[in-house]
Amino acid sequence: xxxxxxxxxxxxxxxxxxxxxxxxxGDGMQLTGSQFTRTAAVFGNDISTYPDFPAEIRAPAGxxxxxxxxxxxxxxxxxxxxxxxxxxxxAMNPAALKANxxxxxxxxxxxxxxxxxxxxxxxxxxxxxxxLADGSLSAxxxxxxxxxxxxxxxxxxxxxxxxxxxxxxxFFALGLMFWLYERSMEPTIRWIDEKFSKRPVxxxxxxxxxxxxxxxGETTExxxxxxxxxxxxxxxxxxxxxxxxxxxxxxxxxxxxxxxRPLFYSSYPITxxxxxxxxxxxxxxxxxxxxxxxxxxxxxxxxxxxxxxxALGITGTSGPGVALKSEALGxxxxxxxxxxxxxxxxxxxxxxxxxxxxxxxxxxVLFGRNxxxxxxxxxxxxxxxxxxxxxxxxxxxxxxMTPVAFLSDAFLANGAEPWAIPDPASLGSIAVPNRTEKxxxxxxLRDPETLARPWAVPGTPGLEHRIGGLEKAEILGNVSYDxxxxxxxxxxxxxxxxxxxxxxxxxxxxxxxxxxxxxxGWGSTFGAIRSAVERLRGRGLAVSHAHxxxxxxxxxxxxxxxxxxxxxxxxxLNLGHLSMLIRARYLVDAIGYNRVRxxxxxxxxxxxxxxxxLAALREPVA
Amino acid sequence: xxxxxxxxxVLTRKDFVSDQEVRWCPGCGDYSILAQTQKVxxxxxxxxxxxxxxxxxxxxxxxxxxxxxxxFHSIHGRAPAIATGLKAAxxxxxxxxxxxxxxxxxxxxxxxxxxxxxxxxxxIIMFNNRIxxxxxxxxxxxxxxxxxxxxxxxxxxxxxxSPLAIALAAxxxxxxxxxxxxxxxxxxxxxxxxxxxxxxxxxxxQNCNIxxxxxxxxxxxxxxxxxxMLILEHGKPMLFGKDRNKGxxxxxxxPEIVTIGENGISEVDILVHDETDPLISFMLAHIYWPEFPxxxxxxxxxxxxxxxxxxxxxxxxxxASRGKGDLAKLLAAGETWTVTDDGT
Numbered sequence: 001x002x003x004x005x006x007x008x009x010x011x012x013x014x015x016x017x018x019x020x021x022x023x024x025x026g027d028g029m030q031l032t033g034s035q036f037t038r039t040a041a042v043f044g045n046d047i048s049t050y051p052d053f054p055a056e057i058r059a060p061a062g063x064x065x066x067x068x069x070x071x072x073x074x075x076x077x078x079x080x081x082x083x084x085x086x087x088x089x090x091a092m093n094p095a096a097l098k099a100n101x102x103x104x105x106x107x108x109x110x111x112x113x114x115x116x117x118x119x120x121x122x123x124x125x126x127x128x129x130x131x132l133a134d135g136s137l138s139a140x141x142x143x144x145x146x147x148x149x150x151x152x153x154x155x156x157x158x159x160x161x162x163x164x165x166x167x168x169x170x171f172f173a174l175g176l177m178f179w180l181y182e183r184s185m186e187p188t189i190r191w192i193d194e195k196f197s198k199r200p201v202x203x204x205x206x207x208x209x210x211x212x213x214x215x216x217g218e219t220t221e222x223x224x225x226x227x228x229x230x231x232x233x234x235x236x237x238x239x240x241x242x243x244x245x246x247x248x249x250x251x252x253x254x255x256x257x258x259x260x261r262p263l264f265y266s267s268y269p270i271t272x273x274x275x276x277x278x279x280x281x282x283x284x285x286x287x288x289x290x291x292x293x294x295x296x297x298x299x300x301x302x303x304x305x306x307x308x309x310x311a312l313g314i315t316g317t318s319g320p321g322v323a324l325k326s327e328a329l330g331x332x333x334x335x336x337x338x339x340x341x342x343x344x345x346x347x348x349x350x351x352x353x354x355x356x357x358x359x360x361x362x363x364x365v366l367f368g369r370n371x372x373x374x375x376x377x378x379x380x381x382x383x384x385x386x387x388x389x390x391x392x393x394x395x396x397x398x399x400x401m402t403p404v405a406f407l408s409d410a411f412l413a414n415g416a417e418p419w420a421i422p423d424p425a426s427l428g429s430i431a432v433p434n435r436t437e438k439x440x441x442x443x444x445l446r447d448p449e450t451l452a453r454p455w456a457v458p459g460t461p462g463l464e465h466r467i468g469g470l471e472k473a474e475i476l477g478n479v480s481y482d483x484x485x486x487x488x489x490x491x492x493x494x495x496x497x498x499x500x501x502x503x504x505x506x507x508x509x510x511x512x513x514x515x516x517x518x519x520x521g522w523g524s525t526f527g528a529i530r531s532a533v534e535r536l537r538g539r540g541l542a543v544s545h546a547h548x549x550x551x552x553x554x555x556x557x558x559x560x561x562x563x564x565x566x567x568x569x570x571x572x573l574n575l576g577h578l579s580m581l582i583r584a585r586y587l588v589d590a591i592g593y594n595r596v597r598x599x600x601x602x603x604x605x606x607x608x609x610x611x612x613x614l615a616a617l618r619e620p621v622a
Numbered sequence: 623x624x625x626x627x628x629x630x631x632v633l634t635r636k637d638f639v640s641d642q643e644v645r646w647c648p649g650c651g652d653y654s655i656l657a658q659t660q661k662v663x664x665x666x667x668x669x670x671x672x673x674x675x676x677x678x679x680x681x682x683x684x685x686x687x688x689x690x691x692x693x694f695h696s697i698h699g700r701a702p703a704i705a706t707g708l709k710a711a712x713x714x715x716x717x718x719x720x721x722x723x724x725x726x727x728x729x730x731x732x733x734x735x736x737x738x739x740x741x742x743x744x745x746i747i748m749f750n751n752r753i754x755x756x757x758x759x760x761x762x763x764x765x766x767x768x769x770x771x772x773x774x775x776x777x778x779x780x781x782x783x784s785p786l787a788i789a790l791a792a793x794x795x796x797x798x799x800x801x802x803x804x805x806x807x808x809x810x811x812x813x814x815x816x817x818x819x820x821x822x823x824x825x826x827x828q829n830c831n832i833x834x835x836x837x838x839x840x841x842x843x844x845x846x847x848x849x850x851m852l853i854l855e856h857g858k859p860m861l862f863g864k865d866r867n868k869g870x871x872x873x874x875x876x877p878e879i880v881t882i883g884e885n886g887i888s889e890v891d892i893l894v895h896d897e898t899d900p901l902i903s904f905m906l907a908h909i910y911w912p913e914f915p916x917x918x919x920x921x922x923x924x925x926x927x928x929x930x931x932x933x934x935x936x937x938x939x940x941x942a943s944r945g946k947g948d949l950a951k952l953l954a955a956g957e958t959w960t961v962t963d964d965g966t
Contacts, residue, residue, distance in 0.1 A: 038957055041957070041959070042957050042958075042959050043959075044959055044961065187957060231961075233961075234961045235961065236961050236962055236963050237960070237961055238954060238958050238959070238960050238961075239958060239959050239960070239961060240954065240955075240956055240957065240958045240959075241956075241957070250952065250953060253947075253949065253952065254949060254953070257949050262711065264707060264710065264711050266707060283947060283952070284936050284937045284939075284940035284941075285937070285940040285941045285943075285944045285945065285946060285947045286946075286947030286949075286952070287937060287941075287947070289710055289711065289933055289937070291706070291707065291710060293703065293736075294703075294732050294733065294735075294736035295732055297700060297703065297733075298700070298703035298706070298732070298733050298736065299703075301696070301700040301703030301704045301706075301707065301733070302703050302704065302706050302707030302710070303707055304696075304704055304707065305676075305703070305704035305705060305706060305707025305708035305709075305710075305711070306707040306708065306710065306711035308694060308704070308707075308708055309707075309708045309711040309712035309715070310711070310712070311711040311712075313707060313711075327697055328697060328700065331696060331697050335694075421953050421954045421958065422953065423950065424949045424950050424953065457712075458671065458672065458674045458692035458708070458712065458715050459671055459672050459712065459714060459715060460671055461669065461671045462671070463671070464670060464671055464690055464691050464692055464693075465692065465693070466640070466642075466686050466687050466692075466693035466694070466695065467693070467694055467695070468686070468687075468693075468694060468695025468696060469679075469695065469696060469697050470695065478642065479642075479687065
């Protein structure tokens with residue numbers, strides 16, 4: 001300990017730090033990243049995370065397709081994104097280095113496990129020479145650490161196989177980062193004890209690895225500085241760290257209580273939506289029923305059946321699953337039963353990029369059915385907002401007797417942020433009554449205000465009636481092929497959904513109500529757009545941001561908002577779904593900024609695109 | 623009659639007739655199935671508002687409109703899936719699924735199999751006319767090999783599927799077969815299906831007098847049916863024939879037809895039907911005219927916990943062991959931290 005006492009480690013305060021952990025998909029990088037996230041969140045930082053992993057569970061060790069990454073940003077100020085680029089890249093092997101180095105800015109810190117830089121591993125990813133030795137990393141602040149060797153030494157004497165010992169090395173890296181950023185190991189130690197309570201040797205191994213990494217930082221002179229990122233000034237309240245999928249599942253449980261109806265969640269396993277099923281399956285003491293169906297069609301079919309019986313029927317999936325559910329969604333539109341479809345979007349078409357994010361399903365949920373088949377669409381902007389949007393989806397579904405599509409995506413689903421835990425008593429009721437009165441009952445007699453039909457569930461005496469996919473006679477609900485009736489019913493179904501615009505919040509504008517440029521977005525692009533607009537406005541540019549949470553119908557003031565700007569820029573992770581809708585609906589010359597790389601936008605690219613448009617505005621018209 | 627029944631007003635067939643005009647072709651076998659279904663409804667002790675008929679697409683799919691109960695005419699092949707969700711959400715209801723050979727075994731094959739293997743408490747009545755009727759005469763999955771139809775002018779090249787064998791493979795807890803024109807037998811079979819707890823699958827051999835007239839005539843016509851059909855009764859020898867003198871016996875593992883009084887055969891040599899014996903069920907699901915008489919009646923009946931019972935039990939146990947869920951606690955689960963007014 002002599003060395004430690006004598007050395008001088010400087011402490012520097014930083015506003016914000018972004019770390020990326022990268023390694024083999026079997027190296028535990030997701031766990032490492034989420035442990036650091038929890039610790040930073042509990043400490044009081046604002047956080048934002050971006051887990052990025054391959055579809056293969058275990059691609060060949062050391063290969064490029066097997067690289068798994070977890071980027072997290074923690075800050076003493078309010079942040080909206082997990083950061084454009086890491087300040088620190090932790091690369092557990094040459095593949096992780098090769099796959100991620102391009103994102104590390106010049107001067108960035110690079111922590112590598114030099115034990116993994118063997119001839120064989122270098123060869124696997126096409127490094128002709130060892131980058132740690134050939135000077136190619138001179139632009140970075142490189143920390144070469146023999147993680148595997150040091151970790152193995154720390155675990156000596158434990159009854160563990162070499163493979164088991166090697167599996168703990170991610171905790172060594174985590175411990176080192178905890179030291180570097182002055183973080184407590186306690187939350188992680190508690191987690192390890194709980195997780196491995198039945199396997200004490202494994203628990204001990206992981207704890208030793210964690211402490212060894214921390215102590216390595218403490219006792220060596222590799223790092224001359226430690227960094228402090230003070231807690232953020234978040235609004236008062238009790239917080240927890242939450243991912244989009246977690247918030248969605250909790251939102252559905254809350255909706256069930258606020259509607260005073262049991263929850264029935266029906267799903268077929270599909271990335272990246274399955275975690276919602278896993279989570280809800282554990283809530284049986286809330287009366288939640290979950291059903292792993294034989295296929296996507298059965299999953300929505302069972303949800304429709306449950307809703308028909310008076311429950312909150314929900315089906316969760318991703319894009320390919322929505323394609324399979326299309327016909328049944330049309331049935332739900334026709335029989336006008338409440339239902340929520342959650343689509344955690346991923347790259348497509350077809351199987352596409354199962355673990356990567358995209359906003360490619362907006363037009364699918366709007367139009368991917370036969371004939372005019374309108375349904376409301378909502379989309380949360382951040383992971384935590386998924387909670388509110390799950391309740392909002394149900395509020396609309398119940399009040400208007402309609403299926404509702406809820407569009408999440410892989411970035412929202414897996415990304416995390418602090419969430420101010422709401423008091424359930426503060427959440428308003430969304431309950432609607434069942435129809436029980438016999439007098440004046442007709443299955444398709446509509447509420448004059450909402451145009452909703454009555455919900456008469458089986459078991460109600462005197463209201464026996466038949467519904468189905470065939471066109472219904474207005475009011476009576478009998479099968480009808482009458483031409484004028486079909487026209488009227490088609491118009492009514494459309495008017496019912498369009499009328500919801502009166503019942504949703506107006507589109508809010510961040511920045512001035514009018515100006516040169518409006519950046520309009522939806523879904524998970526919120527953070528990157530908001531950060532870009534903050535920077536642009538900080539430089540005095542007349543740029544504003546509006547973000548749609550309701551994609552069908554649009555808020556009533558949407559046209560007014562978009563018309564108040566000289567230019568409208570719509571960044572989307574697709575080839576222009578929202579911009580097509582805005583252009584078609586309002587005849588506004590919206591300009592798309594479209595990238596489909598399976599990754600969220602970076603702040604700088606939206607900033608640059610906005611600057612390009614603003615510069616063009618300043619040029620004299622030829 | 624259970625206590626529940628006596629407590630309710632006595633219902634008759636008429637109570638289950640809806641005000642909708644029946645629109646099947648005159649002479650269709652579906653009329654008889656509808657009539658027998660309406661007749662047995664008062665027998666189960668359920669008030670009519672607690673009975674739900676769910677159908678898919680095809681001529682059979684129209685049946686719910688004609689029942690004065692709750693009804694849901696859904697989409698092609700998916701009725702078992704919708705019924706599974708309804709029954710899981712509402713165990714108090716009596717749920718019937720009405721389907722056809724194309725609906726159940728072609729487009730909806732997967733849902734049929736899985737609803738049966740889960741032992742969802744449904745009565746699935748499959749009308750088998752061995753043709754697509756509503757789409758005007760294409761081959762169905764039960765059409766005989768080589769059948770000439772509009773979609774197979776040179777004859778089908780598809781081997782037919784056995785509905786009972788599928789139900790057996792999925793381990794339905796009740797499997798039966800009946801015939802549209804044998805009204806008493808059909809009524810009795812529907813009644814037994816209705817009283818079963820768990821997945822009940824009933825194949826009803828039905829005639830389509832427009833697109834596949836005489837689909838089952840060779841063994842169902844009045845003049846020949848005694849000799850060509852085997853009426854199953856649990857615990858009774860498998861005898862058939864006008865004179866009740868023919869029977870099935872096992873020769874090794876192969877069934878064979880024998881005649882009582884010939885070659886020293888007496889009634890004790892005849893195989894006795896056991897609804898719980900999987901090997902007997904398997905044999906019965908696979909014998910058919912013209913090699914054998916066509917078995918009708920209950921092929922298999924066993925008892926095991928139903929899907930909705932198992933779901934409800936898990937919920938009850940979770941509440942018993944962990945207490946009823948508290949939303950405030952759930953939202954605040956895991957690691958939390960508090961930010962106070964001064965921002966710390």
